[in-house]
Structure formats: structure tokens, C-alpha cells
Amino acid sequence: MIALGVDVGGTFTDLILADLAKGAVTIHKVPSTPANPAEGVIAGIQGICEIAGIVPEAITAVFHGTTVGTNAMLVHDGAITSMITNKGFRDVLHIGRHQRPQHYSIMQDLPWQNRPLIHRRFRKTVEGRLDAQGAELVPLDEEAVAQAARELGEAGVEAVLIGFLFSYVNPAHERRAAEIVREILPDVFVTTSADVSPQFREFERFTTAAMSAFIGPKVRRYISNLSGELAKLGITGELRVMTSSGGLATPEMIAERPASTLLSGLVAGVRGGEWVGQHAGIDKLVTLDIGGTSADIGIIRDGRLTESDARSAQIAGFPVMLPMIDIHTIGAGGGSIAYLDQGKAFRVGPQSAGAVPGPAAYRRGGTVPTVTDANVVLGRLVPERFLGGRMSLDAEASARVIGELAEKLGRTPEETAEGVLTVLNSNMANAIRSRTVQKGIDPREFTLSGFGGGGPLQAAETAAMLGMTSVLIPPHPGITSAVGLLTADLEYHALRTAFAVKGELEISRLQALYDDMEAELGAIFERDKVPADRVRMLRQADLRYVGQGYELKIDVPDGPLSEESLETVWRAFHDRHRAEYGHAFESSPIEIVTVKVRGLGLVDKLSEPPVYAVSGEPTQVGSGRCVFRVDGNLQAFETPHIERTTLPVDVKYSGPAILLQTDTTTVVPPGWIYWADRYGNVRMTRDN
Structure with a gap:
């Protein structure tokens, strides 16, 4: 069986091709295509098949992580959504609960009021009522449902949510109303709150179902288009999509329950981190998945992924009542923009240069300083060896945009670049504290696993800020999310x-x-x-x-x-x-x-990482000037550039070092010891 894992990120689309019988693995990265993510997926499949020397028809299963639903919520770009509910309960979605996300703030953002998923003019009410035991008190007014559907159709809505009180006990009224709406509006996405989340708490249930309706048409179209494009390539194997709970689902199930993909791409990374940690013998792990736009943080305790609870599960500020892995996301990635705000405070993110135009170093027209540019200026990214040499970075462009920011700050370019990384790492360290220290968990007892395109660059310094002494970098950190797809059922x-x-x-x-x-x-x-x-x-x-x-x-x-x-x-x-x-x-x-x-x-999947058996001396392909902060002062080190895949097993070396590979770069700062274990993970500990 040849399985393909495809994870679409904000900047790159990551792919891993695994021959499960032979244990052979091929990896590949291509730029993402935000306007149509399927284009990047197809380009990546063609590229990885060429590298592996196979035809697409040989692929027997495709496992996919998508951020289509996530991005639709984050940028509030979903369908024109409507709702039919009980008379007298038109404004449940607006009122919410008496608890406020920030108890003492009078300026806080309430997304369900400031950017509603369903505007009031698209919320219709009808007669019909059940009691708390599900017994009918007032029959459903079917003609009123039909009239509401006709009015919503004339208004041009793209999705309809049916949400009635106590449908979690008896969904009969919701199901009958959905039948009526589908008959009148056959081309409109229709869902019910009982189908999405049959639980009490009407505000959370209605909001969760509203999210499903809001992203439903876009997710359904994307999965349908991707399935069609895979068929054109001759891939007849099964398509499976990662869900927010860390499992896989069929396209048919995703079409019925699109809200299950809200954390699809994010969860795949934590899933991959769990799998790597399991085989490395580590059962306490903090995962730090840094991409181009965001950093996703997950906690693994006793070898198990931590699940969200009803109090804290949310997407874009909206409460969610669905099975979800507990992931905390902040705007911190390789494309995060460094700038001075209106109060002249120095900030990094959450705004991102994204994939297009991206950082100035990418040669795509970027004109603002980003985290990637800062890493180039400090010598931590080797321009001619980016993506294994398949892409060359523009060091002069990075120096120019960082230099412009340095002039505003009255600092040197190197001080400014190091400041960019310090702010970024502090933001991530604070986010990890919110998921550990604030919940009574001591992060010093955990290992930090850095992956994604940017995780290995920042992991060691972020860990040091938290007092953590152990870091693990997976064998293919840039495509760990894609690996996670191949470990799920x-x-x-x-x-x-x-x-x-x-x-x-x-x-x-x-x-x-x-x-x-x-x-x-x-x-x-x-x-x-x-x-x-x-x-x-x-x-x-x-x-x-x-x-x-x-x-x-x-x-x-x-x-x-x-x-x-x-x-x-x-x-x-x-x-x-x-x-x-x-x-x-x-x-x-x-x-x-x-x-x-x-x-x-249970499906066929990756069972164990390939055993890594390398001996001899590591291959140094060059060296360069790298700048680090040591004992409060910036110091420059002539730092070796080493091919990561040539590190011998269990032979320890002292930093600093830059470890190069196709999908990312690993930075080992001064004061850290590093080595490769039997599965090819790079392990780091602080040299005390």
C-alpha cells in the first residue's frame, strides 16, 4: 500500500509518500495556493510522484489535512447563512451567555455580536415547541417553515441552519423542518443543530451548528473539487480527511458535518508530534508547530493528546461543542511581520506576509520585515540551501527591510533582527505558559518538540525561556503534520x-x-x-x-x-x-x-519510524557567521553548517550549529548539546 499524506499550510503544502510495506518514505514541499488550495495539492502530488519515481495511479490512499474551514472562520469569509428557530428565540445567537470572555473589560470583542455568523435579517422564527423531555407542546408550523425557506431563498442565502429548543432530546421538529427546506431550496446547504451537536446549552449548540453552516458550502466544494482533481490524476484510492478530534473521516462524512474539520490541519501536527514522542519514549511533550502564519501549541500528557473541554473550546472566539484536541494558536510564524504600532511599541505578528508576497527573502515582492528575514540577517538561515537548495533566499532584500526597521528603532540591523526573534519567542513562551503553568502543569517536566517550517529554528530559545532543558526535533519537522495524517484511524x-x-x-x-x-x-x-x-x-x-x-x-x-x-x-x-x-x-x-x-x-498506517543507522563523522557543508544572545550580550560565532542526515546515532556535539535538511533548518544555540537518536530525531539538552 502506498499512502500519501498532504497538509496544506498558510505558506507551504507539505507531502509525505510512504510505501507501508517497504517502509520507504519520500517528502516534498510546494508553495501553497491560497486562492485555490487544491492547485497546490495537485502540484505537490505530481512533484512527489516524480521524485519517488512512481505514477499517481499507484497511490492507494490519500490522507488530507485542510485549513479551508479554519481560515473561513478566522477571516470571517463563509457562506451567507440563515437560521430557522423557535418563535421568541431569534436572538439566542446574539445574546450569548451572561459570562463574558474578559470579565472586567468594557472594550472586549464579542464576535457573536460584532461579526455574527448569521445576521438578524436572516434569522426566521416559527411556531413549534418541545418540552425538556422531548414531548411536543406545540406542533411544528410546517407552512411557516416553508414560507421562511422561500423568503430566505429570495434573499440569496447559501446555507440554512435549523435550530430548535430541546432537539438534543427529540430531533423530530428539526428533521421535519430540514426536509421542508431541502425540498424548497435543493441547492442550499441545510443542517440541523441536532445533527451537528446534540447537547444541551442552546447558545453553544446553535453557535456550533451555525459554524457548520457558515463553512459548509466552502468545505463541501473544496472536498468535491479535490476529489475530482485526484480522479483526473488517476488516483482512485480512498480520500480521508483529518478531523478536529484527531481522527480521519470520509468525504461523505465531511459533507454532512463540515464543522468537524475546523482544526483539521492544526490537529495533524499535534498528532504527528504524539507519534514521534511515543517512539522516542517521551510521554510528556509540548508540541510547537510553527508555520508561515501561526504557531500551534499542543500538550501531550501520559502519552495522550489533551482534549478541549466545554469551557475552553473555541474557534475565532466562537464557542464550539465538538470533540476537539486542545490546541492553542497564536499569530506567530515565519511570515509574521515586525513593526511599530501606533504607540511606537515594537511588535511581531499576528499580521503575516503569508505565502504571497511572503517575506522579502522569498523574491516575491515582499517589502516588510518578517521573522524569516530576521533569521537570514542573523545567519540562521543559509540562503543557498533553503528547501534543500531548491529555493534561494535573497539575503540583500532581508538586510534591506530589517535595516529600514532598525533605523526607526535606532538600533543596528543585528540588534533589530535578534529583537524580532526574542519578541516572537516570548509570545510563544507566554502562550505555552497559558496552557501549562496556568493549569497547574510545570513545563520544566516536559520536552518541547519543535516542528513545522519554523519550529526547529525557534525551539531551543523558546524552551530556554520556559526553563525547559529538553528539545526534540522530528526527522522531517517541516512535514510533521503530513506525517501525523498517516498515523490516524x-x-x-x-x-x-x-x-x-x-x-x-x-x-x-x-x-x-x-x-x-x-x-x-x-x-x-x-x-x-x-x-x-x-x-x-x-x-x-x-x-x-x-x-x-x-x-x-x-x-x-x-x-x-x-x-x-x-x-x-x-x-x-x-x-x-x-x-x-x-x-x-x-x-x-x-x-x-x-x-x-x-x-x-482501524486503517493501514505508519506503524513505526524507520530505524536511523548512521555512523562516522557528520558532513559539514560550510560555515557562516551566526549571531546569538549569550549572557545578555549579542555575540557572533563562526557556526558549522551540517547536513542533518549525516549525524551519527547517539554521538553528542556542542552548539552552536546549523543543521540543514530539505524541509527546514534546525538551530542549535551556544550552550546546547545535540545528537541524533535511533529514529533520526535530533535531541537537544542544555549544557549545564
Whole structure:
């Protein structure tokens, strides 16, 4: 089986081609094409097939991570979206909740009010009402639904959300309304809140479903176009798309639930970091994936990806109630622009030069100073060896734009360039603190894994700011997200709202809910032609103490439920609560709010990294002047340029050094020791 992983980033599209039988791996990078991401994907596939010496028809499976949905939310460029809801609840999406994201700010940004996904003129209300148990109080006014659909069609909407109260208990009204709208508006994207997120909390449920509708047409078109272009290349193998939960889904499932791709490209990187760390024997890992526009931070504890909870899951400021890996993104990347703001403060990002025109060094017309230009000025990027020599950087252009900024600051170009990197690294260190220190986690106990095009350039200095002493750089850091795509399985989720309190719950009812969800997911896997012996069902539940506002996710044993098996759930909840908040209430009643099943369809994938067996002396291809800050002062070092793939296994060297490879450059500052391990990872520790 020949599997292809394709991750589309803001600046580059990364590809990895793996012959799973032979363990042979080929990597490739091409510039992204933001106007039509599929163009960059197809160009990359043609290029990597040429490098590997195969025809596209030989590819048996394509695993893809996309940022189409993410970018649509971040830049607020989605479909003209509308909503049909209960009479009297037209403004739920606008009002939100009494909690404010920033409790004491009177100038804070409330995205659901300042840039609504669905404008009020596109929100229609109809008669029809269910009670909290799902019983019908007022029949659905089907003619009013039809009239609303006709009015929305005349207004030119591209997507319709059906969102009614208590549909998480009984979706009958939503489903009937959706049928009516689809009959009247067959070319419009239609979804329901129960199909997207059948959970209580109407504001979050409606907002999550609104996001699905907002990005749905664009995601559906993109996946359809990509499938067509793959077919033109002769690729008949299966297309699988990474979802926000770290699993894969079929194009059919993505078309039904486009919101599941909101973190698609971002999650692939953390997934790749988890896989690399697992084989390196590291179960506490902070992943730092730096691309051209952003830096994505993930936490791996006890060898497992950390999942978002209902309190903190959000995209572009909008709350999300979907299974998601906990990823924190900031505007910090190789294309991040350095500038003086209106108050003359020195800033780096979040604005980015992107792929076009990109940094000045890229020779595409860039005229502003960026992080990449700063690295060129400091000698940390070797212009003639960028992308393995396939692209040459313009050092003079970098010097010019950094020099212009230096004049404004009254500093030397080198001081300015080093200041750009210090601000960038500080921004990332502060972001990591928000996911670790502020949650009671000591980052000094973790290893920092830097990847993406920019991660290996900044990892060591960022780690030093956090007091971390261990850094891991994967074998192919620039395409780690693409690697992550080849380590995942098909993954689908089902959930039901339970509201069952310990001591009062009916075990038979809980068992029926789990059985129903497992049957639902089993039917989907059967549709996807996954053999029954390759399907795994993992049970979970969201629990809280009665009266609490939010829940914690706990694993539930499989098989028939009993008092004994539930006792393990109660104990696990107390332990998790104590770990999360520092205390537990052993005598307080516990409530199961939501029951969940995570279904896995096992697919052929990368099982283990190739063993790296290199000995002898590393190949030095040159040296150059590199500037680092040591003991508070800038110092220049004549620094060796070393081919990373020639580093011998377990032989330690002292920095500084610049390690060159096709997909990125690794910077080893003074005071760090580095070596290659048996899987080709570069390991670094601080020389104390």
C-alpha cells in the first residue's frame, strides 16, 4: 500500500509518500495556493510522484489535512447563512451567555455580536415547541417553515441552519423542518443543530451548528473539487480527511458535518508530534508547530493528546461543542511581520506576509520585515540551501527591510533582527505558559518538540525561556503534520444527553443509550466498508457534581454496565476532579450529563519510524557567521553548517550549529548539546 499524506499550510503544502510495506518514505514541499488550495495539492502530488519515481495511479490512499474551514472562520469569509428557530428565540445567537470572555473589560470583542455568523435579517422564527423531555407542546408550523425557506431563498442565502429548543432530546421538529427546506431550496446547504451537536446549552449548540453552516458550502466544494482533481490524476484510492478530534473521516462524512474539520490541519501536527514522542519514549511533550502564519501549541500528557473541554473550546472566539484536541494558536510564524504600532511599541505578528508576497527573502515582492528575514540577517538561515537548495533566499532584500526597521528603532540591523526573534519567542513562551503553568502543569517536566517550517529554528530559545532543558526535533519537522495524517484511524463520534444522577439512574437506560450509539456508528463504518473486526468502540461520559456548571470527560468500561463498573467511573471522576481543581467532594452526588461513544475504524498506517543507522563523522557543508544572545550580550560565532542526515546515532556535539535538511533548518544555540537518536530525531539538552 502506498499512502500519501498532504497538509496544506498558510505558506507551504507539505507531502509525505510512504510505501507501508517497504517502509520507504519520500517528502516534498510546494508553495501553497491560497486562492485555490487544491492547485497546490495537485502540484505537490505530481512533484512527489516524480521524485519517488512512481505514477499517481499507484497511490492507494490519500490522507488530507485542510485549513479551508479554519481560515473561513478566522477571516470571517463563509457562506451567507440563515437560521430557522423557535418563535421568541431569534436572538439566542446574539445574546450569548451572561459570562463574558474578559470579565472586567468594557472594550472586549464579542464576535457573536460584532461579526455574527448569521445576521438578524436572516434569522426566521416559527411556531413549534418541545418540552425538556422531548414531548411536543406545540406542533411544528410546517407552512411557516416553508414560507421562511422561500423568503430566505429570495434573499440569496447559501446555507440554512435549523435550530430548535430541546432537539438534543427529540430531533423530530428539526428533521421535519430540514426536509421542508431541502425540498424548497435543493441547492442550499441545510443542517440541523441536532445533527451537528446534540447537547444541551442552546447558545453553544446553535453557535456550533451555525459554524457548520457558515463553512459548509466552502468545505463541501473544496472536498468535491479535490476529489475530482485526484480522479483526473488517476488516483482512485480512498480520500480521508483529518478531523478536529484527531481522527480521519470520509468525504461523505465531511459533507454532512463540515464543522468537524475546523482544526483539521492544526490537529495533524499535534498528532504527528504524539507519534514521534511515543517512539522516542517521551510521554510528556509540548508540541510547537510553527508555520508561515501561526504557531500551534499542543500538550501531550501520559502519552495522550489533551482534549478541549466545554469551557475552553473555541474557534475565532466562537464557542464550539465538538470533540476537539486542545490546541492553542497564536499569530506567530515565519511570515509574521515586525513593526511599530501606533504607540511606537515594537511588535511581531499576528499580521503575516503569508505565502504571497511572503517575506522579502522569498523574491516575491515582499517589502516588510518578517521573522524569516530576521533569521537570514542573523545567519540562521543559509540562503543557498533553503528547501534543500531548491529555493534561494535573497539575503540583500532581508538586510534591506530589517535595516529600514532598525533605523526607526535606532538600533543596528543585528540588534533589530535578534529583537524580532526574542519578541516572537516570548509570545510563544507566554502562550505555552497559558496552557501549562496556568493549569497547574510545570513545563520544566516536559520536552518541547519543535516542528513545522519554523519550529526547529525557534525551539531551543523558546524552551530556554520556559526553563525547559529538553528539545526534540522530528526527522522531517517541516512535514510533521503530513506525517501525523498517516498515523490516524477513521474516527466518528456519537453522543446522547443523559442527565442521570448517581443513586437515581437507571442502568438499563444508560446501557440502551450506549447500545444505540454503537449501532449508529457501526452502520456508518459499514457504509465506509470497514470490516467489523477492525472497528473499536470506546465509551465515555461527561460528569459533574450536581449543581456544577461544567463537566469532565471520563472513560467508561465497555460491556454490560453494572453497579461495579459504574463505581470505577465515579472513582475516576473524583480523581480527575482532584487533578484538575486540586480538590474533590467525595460525598457529593455525581451527575452524568452526556454519554458518548468514540468509534475507531482501524486503517493501514505508519506503524513505526524507520530505524536511523548512521555512523562516522557528520558532513559539514560550510560555515557562516551566526549571531546569538549569550549572557545578555549579542555575540557572533563562526557556526558549522551540517547536513542533518549525516549525524551519527547517539554521538553528542556542542552548539552552536546549523543543521540543514530539505524541509527546514534546525538551530542549535551556544550552550546546547545535540545528537541524533535511533529514529533520526535530533535531541537537544542544555549544557549545564
